Structure formats: C-alpha cells, structure tokens
Amino acid sequence: MLSILLAGTGPATLTAQGAAPDGRGSDNQAAASDTQDGPESPHRGGDGDTKGKDGKKPPVPEAEAFDEPSADPRPDVPGERSVSPDEPLIPLANPDGVSQREVAKIRETISANGWARVNVTVTPPRSLTTRAGRAQQADVARALDALAQRVAGRGARELSRIKVYPFATYRVTGAGLNRLLADPEVTSVAEDGFATATLDVSTGVIDSDLLNAAGTNGDGWSGSPVGAQEVAIIDSGVDNDHAAFAGRVVAEACRSANSNCPNGATTQDGADAGENCTHSTDCDHGTHVASIAAGTSFTGGHEGVARGARIIAVNVASDGSGSQWTAFFSDIIAGLQFVLDRRNSGANVVSANMSIGIDGFAQEGVCDSNNANFTATQAVAANLQNGGVAVIAAAGNSNLVGSSYPACLTSVYSVSATNDSDVPAGFTNSGTSTDWWAPGVDIDAAVPGTDTHANKSGTSMAAPHVAGAFGLLRECVDGNGVQITNANAVARLNATGVNVTDNGATRRRINVLDAATGLVNNNDFANAETLPATAFNDFDFNICSDTEPGEPGPFSLDNGVWWNWTPTTTGLATVSTEDGGGNVTTFDTTLTVYTGNTLGTLEVVEADDDSGTGLRSLVTFLANAGTTYRIKVDGFGAATGLLNLHSEINPVTCQGATPTVFGTAGDDTITGTAGDDVIVAGEGEDVINSGGGNDRVCGDEGDDTVNGGGGNDTVYGGPEADTIQGGPGSDVLLGNQGGGDLDDVGDTLNGGAGDDTLDGWVGNDRLIGGEDNDSLVGADGTDIAEYGGSPSAVTVNLTNSSSSGGHGSDDFFGVENLLGSAFDDSLTGDGAANQLNGQLGSDKLGGLGGNDELLGGADVDTLIPGGGDDTVNGGALADLVSFAVSPAGVTVNLISGTATGEGTDALAGIEDVTGSPHNDTIDGNAVINVLAGLAGADIIRGSAQDDRLLGGLGNDFMRGGTGDDFLQGNENDDRLFGDAGQDDCHGSTGVDTQTACETVTGVP
DSSP: OOEEEOOSSSOOOEEEOOOOTTTTSOOSSOTTTOOTTSOOSOOOOTTSOOOOTTSSOOOOOOOOOTTSOOSSOOOOOOOOOOSSTTSBOOOOOOOOOOOHHHHHHHHHHHHHHSOEEEEEEEOOOGGGGTSBHHHHHHHHHHHHHHHHHHHTTTTEEEEEEOSSSSEEEEEEOHHHHHHHHHOTTEEEEEEOOEEEOOOHHHHHHHTHHHHHHTTOSSSOOBTOSSOSOEEEEEESOOOTTSTTTTTOEEEEEEEOTTSOSTTSSSEEESTTTTOOOSSSSTTHHHHHHHHHHHOOOOTTOOOOSSTTOEEEEEEOOOOOSSSSOEEEHHHHHHHHHHHHHHHHTTOOEEEEEEOEEETTOOBSSOOTTSSHHHHHHHHHHHHHHHTTOEEEEEOOSSOOBSBOTTTTSTTSEEEEEEOTTSOBOTTOOBSTTOOEEEEOSSEEEEOSSSSOEEEEOSHHHHHHHHHHHHHHHTTOBOTTSOBOOHHHHHHHHHHSSEEEEETTEEEEEOOHHHHHHTTOTTSSGGGOEEOOSSOEEEEEEOTTOOOOTTOOOSSOOSOOEEEEEOOSSOEEEEEEOOOBTTBOOOSOEEEEEEEOSSGGGOEEEEEESSOSSTTOOEEEEEEOTTOOEEEEEEEGGGOOBEEEEEEEEEEOOBTTBOOSEEOOSSOOEEEOOSSOOEEEOOSSSOEEEOOSSSOEEEOOSSOOEEEOOSSOOEEEOOSSOOEEEOOSSOOEEEOOOOOSTTTTOOOEEEOOSSSOEEEOOSSOOEEEOOSSOOEEEOOSSOOEEEOTTOSSOEEEETTTTEEEETTOOOEEESOOEEEOOSSOOEEEOOSSOOEEEOOSSOOEEEOOSSSOEEEOOSSOOEEEOOSSOOEEEOOSSOOEEEOTTOSSOOEEETTTTEEESSSEEEEESOOEEEOOSSOOEEEOOSSOOEEEOOSSOOEEEOOSSOOEEEOOSSOOEEEOOSSOOEEEOOSSOOEEEOOSSOOEEEOOSSOOEEESOSEEESOO
16 A cells, blocks of 8 residues: 655654754754754644644745646666675565545645645555666656556646656645545555754864874765765755865755745756855855764864865755745655765765754654655665765754664764763753754854854754764775774764763764774873784774873874784894885875883884885884883874885894894993903984904994903994993994984094004094004094193194104094193194194194184294185184285284185284284284284284384384384385384394384384
8 A cells, every 4th residue: 555645835854953943952043044953943743733823834845837847857866886786675664554644735735825735655566676776766766656547637746756666746636636545556645744943072073083183074085085074964955165074065055845945946956056145044054064964174163074075065944034934755865865866976975964854843762754755764774874975963952762763864974962071961852863963052053154254052953963973984994994984883872972861861972083983093101093003004094093001102192003012033123114015105104113011112223204205203222132112103293094014024134243232221230251242222312332352243223332351343323323432452442334314423542552443434523542653544524633631742633643742653634623632732734724733832723724623722832824715713812923924914903803815814812923924914803912024024013012013024014003112124125113112123134114113222
C-alpha cells in the first residue's frame, strides 16, 4: 500500500533549533531583529501543524493552474556516477500507513485553497534492500513513474521526487487525493509540512581549538589524496561574503517550495544559490550555524570547529519576511539529496548539519516510520551515512524527553545542548535518543555582514559543533594513511569527552582533541612506537597528533609523534625524515633525539630543522649499544602530512681505527690504559685522559677536554670548541675537521713538551706550541700562535714562517695572529690581515701588508704599520709609531689619532712618532711627544707639553707649541720656531733660522 504524506497549505512546522521562548534559554540578540533561534509560535503536538506568530499558518506556494504544466520544473539535481555505485542501499522501514488525521487536514486545506501539496511514498520494490545502488535507483524511478502514469490527468501532478527512495511531492485536488488514497501501491500520504528556524568559549570546551593549533583544520594534510573535508549546512542559507568563510563555500543550492530561492524559483544550483540574505531573517541562522561548524577567525570574531573545511550551503528556507523562516519537508529531503549527489560525484563530504526540527515534538525511540516525511528523510540520510557522510541534527528546544524530527531518525545523529560548564541547557530536548552533547548556550559566531557576529543559544548551535568535529576527525588517518571512517569517528567521540546525564540517559559531551589524538598510536611519549634495532624506514603521519604537557624542546611545536629506538651495536647513527623505502615526506619537519626514561628526565642528544634535503631534517650522533633513544618528529608551523623516518647505523672508527673505548651521550670522564688506546668520545662535555702508550683519540659533540699521555698521541677534535693538551711525546693534535654546523668554532691546541704538530683545521684556533720545536698549522679560519708561556723573548716572523727564542724554533702555515711573551719580543706579520699583540715587555711589532691590528701592551713599544689600513694601539707608557719604512710621505695627527699616506691608520696610546724618508707632516697631542722627521722636507709641530722635535735630513719646519720645547735641526736648511714657552733651539749643518727661541745653539 501507498502512504500519503500531506503537503498542503496548512503545513506542519519544523523549527530551527535555537532556544525556546519560554525563559529556559534565549537568543542574546534582540528578538526584534532576529527571532529565528527562538520560535515564537505556540508549542504544538506531533501532528505537524503549527501556527505562526499572528495566529495564521505559514505561507504556502502560490496557486497555479492545476491542469497546466507546472511553471516550476521538478528540481533537476544532476547526479553523477556514484563513487560506490554497487553498494546496496540501507534497508528501510515502511511508513505505518495512511493517517486519517492527516487525510482530514489535507481535505481542509483543499477546501480552503482548491489544492494541497502532499508527500507520497509507494511500496519499495523487493530489490530495494538487496540490489546494487544503481539498479535500486532505477527500480525507484520505475515505481514513481508508474504512479505518475496511473494518476495522470486525475487531479494529481508530481512536482518533485528523490532518487534513493520511492518518495515524491504532488499537487492534488480533492479528486487527486482520492486517486492517491485508492492506489494499491501508495503506502503513505502526508501534508508537506514546514521546518522553522528554531564560539569563543565553545571551541575551547570541546578542545577543537587545540587540534586546530596542531595543524588539523579540516583543510587536508600535505599530500592528502582526498583534500579538504566538506561540511554541508542545510539551513536558511550562508552569507558567503562573510570574512568567516573566506572563499571556502564550494557548492550552493536552494530548494524552496514557495519560490524563495535567489532566482525567484523553487530550485537553484550554483554560485549564490545558497545565499539569500535580502531579508533581516534570511541566512542569519544558517550563517551562524556554518560559522560554528567551519568558520575561520575574523575581526572581532572567533574561529569555528573545522576552520579549514569547505562548506556546502544548502538553502531550504521557504519564506524570509516573517518572524521566523520555515522549510517544507520536501525541501529538506531535496536538500539532503543534493548533498548525496555531490558525495556521489566524488566530493569529500564528511557531514551534513540540520539545525531544524518540529517545535513541540519529541520522540524517545525510533521515529523512522511515523509517516512518509520521516521515512523519506530516513532513506536519504541512511544513504548519506552509508556513503560516509555523518548526518547531524539538533535535538530540539522544547525541554522534552526525546528528540525532534529529524534528529529522532535512526540515520541521523541527535545533539543536545549544554552550557560551557557541561550543564544541560534549560531548553534542550534530551534522552536515550541523544547521541552527544555539545555547547549551545551563548555561542558567539558570524551573522550576515563582513565581520558581524552575535550570540545565539539553542540546540541549533550545539549540532554544528558535532558536524565540524566530523570535519576534523575525518581528516585523521589510520596507520596506512587511509582516511578514517564515520564508524571510527563515532567510536572515538563515544569513548572520549565528558559524561552528561539528563532525562535518565548519559551521553558524552564531545571532546574533539581527545577523540582525534586517540587515533594516533604514537602521539604521546608513553605510547611511542618501537623501531627495529637496525636500519629502518618507517612510514607514518603526524595528522591529529598534539603535544602533551611536559614535552621538552628545543622546538616549541604542537603535533609531534614518537618512536623508541634501542640499537644493538655501537656506531654512528643517522636519523632523518628523508625519503626512503618508497616513502615520501610531504611537509616541513623538525627532528629531536633524546635519552631519558620519562618526560621530565629527557636530555637532547641532537636536534635539527632543515639539514636534510629541502625542508627535511637530519641528525648524526654516536649511538651506543643498549641505549634507548627517544625520537620525536614535529611539523614546523603545525604542518601535517606523511613522513618517512629513516635511520641507519654504521660502525664507528677513529679515523679508520677500531675504537677500544667509547663514550656515552652524557658528560663522560674517560681514562685510557697504559697501552695503545683508540678512544671515541660520545655526546656531551667529555674529559679524556689518554693515559700511557701511543693513543688515538677522537672527540665528538660537545666541548671536550683531551689530555695526552706519555706516548706519541694523535688527537682529533670534534665539531665544537675542544681543548687539547699534548703530553711529553711528539704529538699530533688536530682540531675541528669541518663539514658541520659549527665550522666557525675554534679549538685550543697545546703541544706541551716534544716536537709537536698542531693543526687547527677549520675554525678560529689557538695554537700553543709549548716546549721544543713545533709545527703550527692554522688552516681555515683566523688562527693565533701564542707564546704567553715562553721563558724568554721570542722573534716570530710570519713572512718567512719562522720563530726563535723561547722554548725552541717553530714553523707556521696559515697562522694570521701572534701573541707575544712577557719579554721584549719582535713580532712581524705578513701580507694578510694580522693581529700582533706584544703583551708585556718592550716589543717591536711590524704589520707589513694587510689591514693589521698592532697592540703594544704594558711597556714601551715600537709599532710599525704596514701598507694597509691598520689599527695601532700602543697601550701603557711612551710608545712609538714608526713610518721609517713607508714608501710614501705620511700625515700624522696624534690629536685626531690618524695617520695617512701609506694607508689610513687609526692611532691610540701613541706618544712618539718617527716619520718616513719622505715629506711628512707630524702633529703632536696633549702629552709629551718625541716627533722625528727623518729624511724629506717635514713639518713637525708640538703641542702644549714640553716636546722634542727632531728635524732629520731635509729642509724641515718645526714649531714648538706652548710648552718648553727642544727643537733640533739636522742637515740642510731648517726653520726653528719656538713659539710660546722657554724653547731650546739647536741648529746643525746648513743655513738654519730661528724665531721665538729663548736658548739658541748653532743658529746664526
């Protein structure tokens, strides 16, 4: 038999599940401007008939000429080939039969209007629950075609149908109704009733914000084969221009029996079809709901649950100018069919939200077969569920036991509302039919406008939290990278969250973070995956992982996964996220290796961001047999995706020699034997005493200290700043060999007694030859040879790579800087940039070429700049700067501290000047100066102190200044100007002249 669901002008009313108007819950937005979420019509029974605020029934479609073809075509929703065309449809219950009460209501509508809109179901073909999906849809079409032929021209005309269940909407006269009721295949006839529209803190309650921060947003992970998740919002439309959606509305449709679509028709697909925001109440509710499910943050607003998911906006509102929007049952069912068609076309649709319901109606238990409206909704929703789309609905706001339609259907998940303290809202329906609880009180989310938002309350606000949760959870993958199923997501939501009890039933208030991270086997330190002891490639994902409290750095990231690795052999380990074994890393990783048995005792062995190929990570370290290493990989910047963890371990040698002693990853003190040892330090700051014998020592990570023993030792420094002390033998000491991140770190090499070879390799090294005749090799970097411990003065010349005095005779290669002894040293640079530091004693420092730094030290020093731009600092006492070997005349001013001519030199701590063999200009400063011109026609001027001015061989001019000065002419014709003070002027050979000299000798 066929049951007819009436769909006429006296429609049953569904409410969008906002808060009820009885004071138990309220929309915080002013009622005058938005009443969608608080339906103002009186509660009614479950008969599907609710009057509007003004006592009249909601509007119905315009009357049309019954005997003419409909001006509004049947909705043509192209259904492309199903993704799984051979899956059987879900077995469905038949309606309970034709309700005489429904028939009476339909006749009343026909009497008032001349026609009625009804929903009809026919007997499902026997094959409906057994044959493949494509064949089943053909059977449905044949059954509905047969009915249409039987009633054609008899007062009944089909307006629309769905594909997956024998359900159709008809326009009937009294005769047409009688014909449908008499048809032997009709199982139900019911009036096409209405559904009416009945974050900040809330996302924090369900912890979706933390999952978003860990990189799971619903937008798909790097390398995902399915891309972003899609969440359908079957509601009053979505303002796709709002900043909360930022171009993420990917599909739109409208199904409106009274032609309320943006194009003025009953059906519309494509851009802006799901956005009808012309009235104050249009799309306000749907925008708010969509923002909760999948909105992103915007100015002044808050992000929703799956902030990166795509949105399918399905507008089923059939009026927009009244106090609350309404929707025909047939439009809701057609909206579900649109979502099903999109899923079957290959789109990654994961959930569909319906924040609508029948005001004042709730049923505890199955309502699948109440009438054709319920049965058809159940059919399409079941096919969506079977296709991997979770169908979510609000439980209702009548404070009743049970759930409203459509939440009471077995193929729909029912959501009841709590406040942010997990207390059931005063308005919410609940009971054993509730599947989950979610926040639904004072939820701040978007409403139409660019950055507009408002607070609303209701189970309408609770349901999209769950729809968005599926958008996040379905992004998670299993260990093989396969997207989890709805069954997995449901199981996780049921296993996590907070228990809430109401109306004799206990259900979970969802926690998305706990539900998601429980899908990652190695998300936490305590649940780390154990790796094989030898080389491996492990295929894994960090999607839906997070950071547990107490996880150590060095990277402060949010979505790490863990492994344990215990090698059975000691060797050089390489761990990376490089591709290998057929696996590919698809995102920017960071990698850290630890030792330790608890989070609180972990110590970093190695850490890296991008040392591998591209954005991949790679570390190398000495791994000890039997030590358990904790390996963690994060996504940099919360990146997520597929990763390959690669490791290999190779035998350790010390420059080709097999070790006899190994260090650990900690700070070790290692002592060799009296024999010939081969020692390899591990990680950490190690102290190594090689002992007797001819030993070979290799440093490793950390600033190591190596003390050679009695034999002829060979020591190789590690990549950091090592201190290596040779013993009494003839040792070979080598510093950082390079090739790592610390190539600029220098070592300190001290040969001690014996004829030693010191090679700094890379880095800025200190080379101390010690006793006997040593070879000092700086190699790369800026290196210094030090003689601070010499027992006597040294003469060191970098130009001819030799030294004498002190402990012995050393030779040099690649050494740039010299540090003298405590005695009177002679230090000479080369053509490079040298630093010469005389320290104690009256030293002679010669810079030669290059931009040199000459540091005199504590005694009376002579500093000779070279051809470059030098820095000259005499230090304490009366120091002399000499330009005696300058190839050109110089201009020296001790007041400004400059000397130009052979270069541009900076002078400090200089009291005396010797000019060049050329024409010089020399000016003293405010201390006692000795200024000598040498050859050339020089200009020499003193200052305020008692200066000595010495003219030299040319025709010189000397001016004493204001002190009591001594002016000495030399060969040739000199001019002596004493100036102020008691000046003593001495002439020499040549014709000299004097002015203002109080004492004159040898001047006519």
